[in-house]
Amino acid sequence: MSVGRLEAIWLKPVRREELEPVETAELRAGQGMVGNRHQGGRRQVTILEREAWDAVESEVNVSVPAETRRANLLVRGVSLRDTTGRVLEVGGCRMRIGGETRPCDLMEATIPGLKTAMAKDWRGGVFAEVLDDGQISIGDDVRWLEE
Numbered sequence: 001m002s003v004g005r006l007e008a009i010w011l012k013p014v015r016r017e018e019l020e021p022v023e024t025a026e027l028r029a030g031q032g033m034v035g036n037r038h039q040g041g042r043r044q045v046t047i048l049e050r051e052a053w054d055a056v057e058s059e060v061n062v063s064v065p066a067e068t069r070r071a072n073l074l075v076r077g078v079s080l081r082d083t084t085g086r087v088l089e090v091g092g093c094r095m096r097i098g099g100e101t102r103p104c105d106l107m108e109a110t111i112p113g114l115k116t117a118m119a120k121d122w123r124g125g126v127f128a129e130v131l132d133d134g135q136i137s138i139g140d141d142v143r144w145l146e147e
Helices: 051-062 106-108 112-116
Strands: 003-011 020-022 026-028 045-049 073-076 087-090 091-102 128-132 134-138 141-143
Touching: 003 026, 003 134, 003 141, 020 045, 045 051, 045 091, 051 073, 051 112, 091 112
Parallel strands: 045 073
Antiparallel strands: 003 020, 003 073, 026 134, 045 128, 087 091, 087 141, 091 128
């Protein structure tokens, strides 16, 4: 089984405002990340894959900080493509993938071509529901749990 790594964590306390980078985050089952504006519902946490983001940067031919995507988590070493319904474990917390996070017009306004590059192969990441209370930290292992 492939094991990846959690590279970054960001909170989105307010819509369209700056992301807040943090070293650790508290998760609440059925709610999401403590201090994040998205609470409850299906889209409690958004996750971006480093390798997919590298492909986006290559396509737009510009270095783009990963936080531009406005995701909560940046992971390396696990593919997020076509993972709806699968369970991802980050540190000791499980998250069920609800689907692909489609890029919005804000991405295109940031860098021309960014939205189109992100729309391919799930490069915009995924959204998930939190299944466990717990704490996650940068450097935690990330792995798929078998169904």
